[in-house]
Amino acid sequence: MTTTATNSCEARSKRFDSAIVNRLRSLAEVEISPEMVRAHGLDEGEFRDIVAILGRQPTLVELSIFSVMWSEHCCYKSSRALLRNLPTTGPRILQGPGENAGAVDLGDNLAVVFKVESHNHPSFVMPYHGAATGVGGILRDIFTLGARPIAVLDALRFGPTADEISRTTFLGVVDGIAGYGNCIGVPTVGGELHFDPSFARNPIINVMAVGVIEADALVFGRADGPGNPVFILGATTGRDGIHGATFASDVMAGDGGESRPQVQIGDPFVGKEMMEAVLELTRTDYLVGIQDMGAAGLTCSSVEMSARSGTGMVLELERVPVREEGMMPHEIMLSESQERMLAVVEAGSEDRLRELFAGRGLVCEQVGEVRDGGRLEVRWHGRTVADLPVGPLADGAPIVARASAPPAGWRGDAEPGPLPEPMPGVEETLLRLLASESLRSRAYVFSQYDHTVRGSTVLRPGAADAAVLRLAGREDAIAATLDGNSRHVALHPRAGAAGTVAEAARNLACVGARPLAVTDGLNFADPGRPEVFWQFAESVTGLAEGCRALGTPVVSGNVSFYNETGELRVDPTPTVGMVGQLERADEVRGMGLRTAGDAVALLGTNRGRVSGSEYQLLVDGRPSGSGPGVDLEAERALIELLVRTAGERLLRSAHDVSQGGLLVALAECCLASGDDLGVEVDEVPGHGELRADALLFGEEGARAVVSHDPQVGGRLRELATELGVPFHPLGRVVPGRFRVLDLVDLSIQEMRDVWCPRAGVADFLWPADDGRAGG
Amino acid sequence: MSYRAHIQVTCRPGVLDPEGKAVKEALERLGFAGVGRTRVGKLIEIDLDAADETAAGQTVERMCTELLAHPVVERYSYHLEPRDAEAGEP
């Protein structure tokens, strides 16, 4: 574009002023039509409420602000009534839901801060950037409380990779998580990976971050003190992700081709600079409050901070540093440009703040001021473009009453699905399961994540059921896990959700950690469908039951609805992130066998429940029945036993039985041993009563496979009896061979060849289940 | 005078270029026939002021040798275009 331009500043500023005047005029002239209301994702009833709250028609900027604050993603209008049923308090809970993340007391003035978030739709549209910004966002939620992030975990769900789009999504997401996490220097230490057709156009990307901080140094997202300046920190503001919050609430119409402009792009180097600067800032005496600008950017953070303090704010949008030309005020309010935070500091400390941020290539601009009176006033070039009460914006969204009904033909706690006839060979089935995308080694994925940066990773991915991180200068350690089982939940949401909590707790207890608290990521389809809302309601009930029974309150989490595309709807997926504590880091144990001659035992009872199992899917092609059920009392007892054995150092290894069942769990213990150790199993409880496949591939919970020095067998049995946990010797650890009864006799190498195909020390392969394309 | 330098940095012929190979293979999988040599590099655009085009070229040469191209594994080429200093394009 060429224009005849003069060098005159005056001419330039005249052009500028008239451009602004024109935009202000066009803003004022906008007519709020019913179509426009709908385009903003609001229904007639909500619009009437808005008019009643304001006592007049809203301006365009005000409409935009309501549309994001009252979107599902920001205000949880379909879910918050039910979420109130989750237990959220306990003697060690320092911060429950309501802040950017939750916090739990570890003792000796240290707190662990953690949260899980979803970034599902953006990861389908642009897998790399959607996943990368998911990591960036969750990390900011941790360090905004002043906690240094020490670990990331991710739970990922895709369609089977024989589907080219699913494969591309899978590879892009892993690349994005690695790209961001590795650069910012926080180890990605755990998570899970699941493939199922229901996720083929609706990937689920749940990212969890964990951080630590002195318990008395937590900082919150508050806007206290009328007159205190409000600053924007971090990156410049562009048009990224505008309406991303409503985007997350809208069912995607097609293949995502048209949705591209709404995905945010992040920069992990800017994220790293932000993290270091903000961590310094949270240690000053002049910071009043700080919050990440995530969904709905400046709007959500200014409203939430004001609401927490009972104050209000005035924002001067022309002071927001922008990276695009011609940004309108509503665009500035809704932008989801990454790596930005909103901070309130004590009046008079502005220069100290600017000095802290100087030289880091980060924005540090005052954009407003805290005010009394509970209103958010948005001004732009001297004109007020929005003037809204904070309370109704933050809490006033009408709760949407949703119909709830189980799917037609759901039989509740009916018979489990039938066993396949004839029964396939056990050994051949084991090898097929170990080779499947569901159960094979995840080294292809986690080897792309830096999981040892910071030098604090005691148990790496693949070594155990949970990640363990040591704490500098202390003897204790933190364990973390992120789990889900969408198939079990689809078959029986309440038992499946409770079972997911149990699995997370078992994973922590297996490494020797006592479970402390939960962060939940709830991923469902359209809650307007009664059966979907029923799945959600039942899942929340199950989560609450599990959390109460196991003593793990929920301290944070998120809900993601509308995970569907056309007719394809996700299986209900409540993901449970859980953090635990080992009293002494050196009490840790992994799942790999350690020493030939050790005894191998089963803790718990085999019940042969194949409904919803990987085995059922492999042989029948589809899940059926009502799932494996859940026994929370048995889970609680098992977890207590596993934790107690840590203090007494009774176990050499421990691995819970979950996906794949007992035989797969035994195989995994061998595959995780560094020296190709195997087992000889001569007895399996239930052998003879249960059919062999049900016995070996059933996925009921409350079980763990452990190895121990034979000398401590007596003490172990005594403790198990005291706690009411069945204890069954299975066999012993032997070099190189995997023999189970007279049903399986394989070398460890044979299993490894199918479970972890690789072309070199760093070249893992990921063939699609149908045998197509490797690497 | 104001110039925009368009600088291309590519890896030297003898150096392994796994990215070029991966791009070639991806194109072939998409059905493109007869795809030959494929190399992946970088494009760097720099606006600069200089007395004349020769001076601009000398400056860009030094930028390339001192920073933009790694002397062991990369090579560079560039062309200059005069630009209107007042043009509004960012």
Place this chain on the structure above:
Amino acid sequence: MSLSVGVVRFPGTNCETETVRALGSTLADARVELLDHRRGDLADLDAVVLPGGFSYGDYLRAGAIAARAPIGAAVRRFAAAGGVVVGICNGFQQLQELGLLPGALIRNRTLRFFCGDVHLRPEGRPSAVTCELDRGAVYRIPVAHGEGCFWAEDEDLKRLEDRGQIVLRYCDAQGVVDDGANPNGSLGQVAGVANEGGNVVGMMPHPERNADRLTGNGDGRVFFRSLAAFCAGGAR
């Protein structure tokens, strides 16, 4: 007299905390401090360590911008005067960009970042991180990089080998150096390179991530003991 070691932190450096900790716990006598990237003088130090990370986001090329930071000139002077300079991972990349070590480190041949354990065999001349290593032994050390593939012209590689400047190679657990043990495609399975004097060394693996028995088998400690021994042996 206690050893004085500086660990440089650039914007984007990630591994300085554990590098400082590993040095401190391995070398009881050492004084270890963090150095800002704008520092202009290193004369009072015995050794400088450039740790791993993504300095400047790996913009343009890994290590390219860090090498041109203010401390870069000081590092060159320090090395020229015989000071010990160790570059780990991103630090190795920075030393090449500074022209203090030969060759280049390009993208892994798999095009993927790789984090995992590798085995290393020491060889060549005694260097600041290998002089205490046992020639017949194999060391297990973590790597974590996306651009660790060592490349040099054929004649340069030969010259390095002849002069004993290749100080670490990737091998398998039995010590056999071959391509299957190579995580990134480095020519000659090169994992670490030194200058002619042995006082400037770069290595891709991270010894600081295996400096105690809680996070590994402790094989990383001897690399730091070498640093102390080399300084004491007085190349300066």
